[in-house]
Amino acid sequence: MSKELVVVSGKGGTGKTTLTTSLAYLMKDKIIVDADAEAANMYILMKPEVRHKELFKGNKTAEIDTDVCTKCDICRKLCRFDAISIDENGNYVVDDIKCDSCELCKIACPVNAIEMKDVYSGEWYESDTPYGIMVHPKLYPGAENSGNLVTMVKHKAHIISEEKGIPYILVDGSPGIGCPVISTISGADFVIIVTEPTPAGIHDLKRVKKLCDSFKVKTGVVINKFDLNEDKSKEIEKFAESEKIPLLGKIPFDKCVPKAIVNLQIPYEAAICGSIKKPIEEIYSKAMELL
């Protein structure tokens, strides 16, 4: 069974993808998973060549057959989500975005005019990259179910790793503590929480740590841009010590990081980013020890 190393952060923009792509460069024998379904951007730096693509089914949505519908209005009155309305032609129609798939209207319709139809909410891909195989999702605009999509791409990564005997799975998780993060953390062997030295960073770190604890997953902390506020960095270190979370490392602020990303380079790989190489190597080796 392959081991799963996940990188998460309390919010976007803390350097999670910078670290994950750099780890993808350093780590051998792994499958890479972009589990940030709502803002999947790791692939930009990984330069994947898609070799397999599949549609992802989301929740079903009610669909009314206007030829059968007798316009009794039962369904519209029953729908708690206001998903059923009457269009300009006087027909009963369902708003896909508002429909919650509860099927109440289908059960209640006296003439069986309502069916539940499949809705595709995204796609997932298996790709080759210069850094190994990558499994990555794309959620359609406005689509929900990113948690299920994350579960699915992780599951696919495990199937590939079993088939090919690949020992590690490296996951770029979603920010925050919502449904996609829960799906990302579930089943992980070790979670790296990336934070930054701001009041929000500390607050978010505490929330993510609590979430990881509830899944009984081992965690480690990385402080990104630690030198922007040394006092807050110390506060994070103290918190990590009190909670017995290993501090994996601290990455200094360097304008080279956004420059490398703009040039579509992994920060660790970029020649201009010498300042972050050693800290990232240390983070990598500590994380692998604890995995």
Ligand code: SF4
């Ligand atoms: S319950 Fe059935 S028949 Fe009545 S308005 Fe809705 S779809 Fe039409």
Ligand code: SF4
């Ligand atoms: S399935 Fe439920 S949420 Fe969707 S339209 Fe019917 S009653 Fe409303």
